[in-house]
Amino acid sequence: MCYCEKSEKELFSDLKGGTVPDEALLRPCCWKKICQVRGKWFKEIGDLVWTMLCDKRVELIRQRQQPSGTA
Numbered sequence: 001m002c003y004c005e006k007s008e009k010e011l012f013s014d015l016k017g018g019t020v021p022d023e024a025l026l027r028p029c030c031w032k033k034i035c036q037v038r039g040k041w042f043k044e045i046g047d048l049v050w051t052m053l054c055d056k057r058v059e060l061i062r063q064r065q066q067p068s069g070t071a
Helices: 008-017 024-028 026-041 045-064
Strands: none
Touching: 008 026, 008 045, 024 026, 024 045, 026 045
């Protein structure tokens, strides 16, 4: 099952706790739903948690784009 197939309630809980799986941060379908859930409950998901998830997503994308054997 793809992470984005989870219920909005489950995604909200993960977002609030900052426990979204790395793979979900990288998959476009999951990221879209994550953003939708965050928008729906904007005030309940803290800016710090959201910023940390966004920063983590950027870092994961950069790591994937690096050629093999580079750090």
